[in-house]
Amino acid sequence: MLRIPCPHCGARDEVEFTYRGDATVTRPGPDGDVGAFHDYLYLRRNPRGWQVEWWQHNGGCRAFLKVLRHTVTHEVRAVAAATETLEVPGA
Amino acid sequence: MSQRFRLPSGGHVDRSKRLNFTFDGRAYDGHHGDTLAAALLANGVRLVGRSFKYHRPRGILSAGVEEPNALVELRDGARREPNTRATVAELFDGLAATSQNHRGSLAFDWMAVNGLLAPWLGAGFYYKTFMWPASFWERVYEPMIRKAAGLGRASGLPDPDHYESAHAHCDVLVVGAGAAGLAAARAAGATGARVILAEQDFLLGGDLLNEPGLEAWRQESIAALEAMPEVTLLPRTTVFGFYDQGVLGAVERVADHLPQPPAHTARQRYWTIRAKEVVLATGAHERIIAFPGNDRPGVMLAGAARTYARRYGVRAGETAALFATHDAAYDAAFALAEAGTRIAAIIDPRTDSAAMQRAREAGFTVNAGSVVTGTVGGNALRGVEIGAPGSGGRGDAVPADLLMVSGGWNPAVHLASMSGSALAWDEALLAFVPGAASQHERSAGGCRGVNGIAAAAADGAAAGQAAAVAAGFAAAPAMTLPEAPAPDHRPYELWEVKGRGKAFVDIQDDVTADDIRLAHREGYSHIEHAKRYTTHAMGTDQGKVGGLVGAAVLAEAREEPVAKVGLPRFRPYTSPVAWGAIAGGEVGQHFQPVRRTALHGEHEALGAVWMDAGIWKRPAYYPKAGDADAWASVKREARAVRERVGVCDVSTLGKIVVEGPDAATFLDRVYANTFSTLQVGRARYGLMLREDGIVFDDGTTTRLGPDRFFVTTTTAQAGPVMQHLEFHLASAWPDLDVSLASVTDQWAAMSIAGPKAREVVAAVVTGLDVSNEAFPFMAVADCLAAGVPARLFRISFSGELAYEIAMPAGYATQVWRAVLAAGAPHGIEPYGVEALGLLRIEKGHVAGSELNGQTTAQDLGLGRMLKKKGDFIGRVLAQRPGMTDPSRPRLVGLRSADPARQIRAGCHLIVDGRSQGWISSATQSVVDPGWIGLGLLRDGETHIGSVIVAANPLMGEEVPVKVVSPHGYDAENLRVRA
């Protein structure tokens, strides 16, 4: 069971959060074609290691947060607001 | 004679307290402090069960959690609990225990004939035998396997006890209260750290309970811990899993040792413990040796026989032999001799050792360089065959009714492995030990291979102090540690004695060394594959006594070291955990929360029949005296709406306020149609797509002000729509200045529908002209309703003239009663979800059954709503060829050709003998009596007017149905706009 430090609410148990997947994909703009939207919706890197991902604190402040989590050890190293950028170690 | 194997003194049982119990209906007695296994052995009961596959007779092998054989049913009636290990079940007065897994009596089991079929029941038997024909699987093979295999029987009755869950936080969690664990907890506790000490046994002490000379130190340690205010002792508590970020799961058997829990006391408690630092002091499990007949009742782990003698004061046999590969095991022979058991022979593959010499001095016959080649006896051991290693033949038999076996000790590394620590091979111990820690944990004592009680205590003290320091506490003075000799427990490498007869590596699952070799020959050579092919180490004991032995047999077959073969991955649970404990309090009415609308009490007073809508309770219909059945009630309510007026609680619809300078832009992007053009004070039907182009949700959205909208969602999608809006605002368009607020619970709402709706609304509402000219279809305005600030919407789901009044939830009752009173002269009827469904199907409105996550806007006849200009979610991917294919199933109306014949949702729609679609919703019509429905039908429009077949193969029904327009009722919307 993970504990995620919400920048607004403090450290909270993962049961308060909803996972929303890879946060490095961005929705194509109005000019995006079928290929761009296909990639946005369906393609994921699925790394073995660090990943920046979306977690919504829906049992708390409801903010969508960016969380830097290791997919093998589940270590949570950093949490940031949706508008911020998290660097992936070694990337 | 009662308890004829009980010693007159010694151990941790209270001989002044006699406890009566039954086993298979026969009466016995034991003492307070006994386990069921100890009490059975005290009474000379050796045969306690039958094996899983071959139904071979089985006896008590161990004295702890690792027990593979002695699985029994405890208690009876609703409290009957199968597969309970007799070796850990505490005896209580009146306990009724039953052996399991046999047909006929335990002593003569008809299914033991499986043993004769053994050549065909080897590894992979299920996979190979039950392959063909496929139709046999369900009807023949599976029932047969279920009857033949399986262990105990569930009671089949509701559990009368309750279970609870608890959360705990601590600085240092110590798992296991043997010498290492007690010392660790004392050392950590002395620093002032918050310490939890969890022990699965009902007594603290572990192997100290077998050492009378160290009893003073055990008691002193317990007293010291009890005196520390920050230390919590949890006996009868099994830590079963080590999870991420220092979370461990444990189950506390609060009342398992009692006939039934005292009032207001849980049977078991499920702990979630979050620890800053963890000390694992879980000890070690002794392992068996695979030799022919190693499963016969009377074969027992050497340490277990010693425990029965020392802790319980019970001799496990009259005449014993010891088969061991290391010196530490010899203590069992000395302990048994001390208890009065004759030691008939010691069998040891080594040539000489210090313990062997001591044994000879004690007068025991020591067979150095020898192995056990087989066992003699039926349901009980009568003799042990001794021979030279590798001879393969049957050796000379020495009479014995107890054979004590030790192939070495496996550190209990389960929790360390689950925490992420990679295991390392210890060449001296011939076992795996924990590697480097990957979480804040450390192992101490026997579970990391430390030998002897004194060394374990010292190791525990160091680990406990280090853990407390790591948690931020200052080291405190240490305790006095116990002193004791430590016989060498490094074994000679002997995993298997090959010979004739079954040599088991997994006694519970009836897996033999030959089965492992067969798995290897057939290509299942990876330990994980061999495990699944043979079921090795898959039982309730998880291979604690034989798992490594099986791996060693596989290693030999692969001609590779055991270290390379490894063990199957350890996963929770280390020991079986009851479902009741996992479910905790979330059973029955507490299984999930219940949501009630503000009008719940009003519906109850009207006698509503309830239905579940997600976790909401909604009135299905309101039966009245004179209604012949539920359909009569539903049709009466629907007819009131069509002919007069009805009122329906629609508070469960999701309600979201969208506010901000960019609110209109935002809604244009999340809805497939346009909202920026909507006038203030007007509502519009909206359609949301998912990004993949499938319809997500629908509802009406109102513009309350230039920058303020009121969005409604379907009841089911209220949560998902809110998340969908929040996600896109955060991830895709953070530049939009918009805020969202869910107000579902704040606003109650009711729909007033029917030709007389305006009269009723006019009587209730003040401050608003509700005439058709002043307040047309899709108008919205604030008003007072029954004197309460409210909002009036002119929207319709039923197809009639209709209004929706929304008001703060706290005032809902007042308004509801005013509406019923104002409607009484017009014959108003409250109507429930069933009538609501009837009316919308008649009108041809889609709902959840049509918005089923597979349909596009075109499929539902809503394709024209998709705006041509501007971006919106789902726009691009909805244009994919598969989504726009004109032959996709399209929404149609359906009418049973014979009004008396029912059609059902879920029926296939058959055209020319082929399924071309399905019925999504069905009901009875009140405007044109008969069964009607909505469906999705391939090339739907081309079939309008024709009769096709609605087939329900499950119920053997084929009903001719006419395909019609879904909008058969008031297609011009004259009634809605009247």
Ligand SMILES: [Zn+2]
């Ligand atoms: Zn938060």
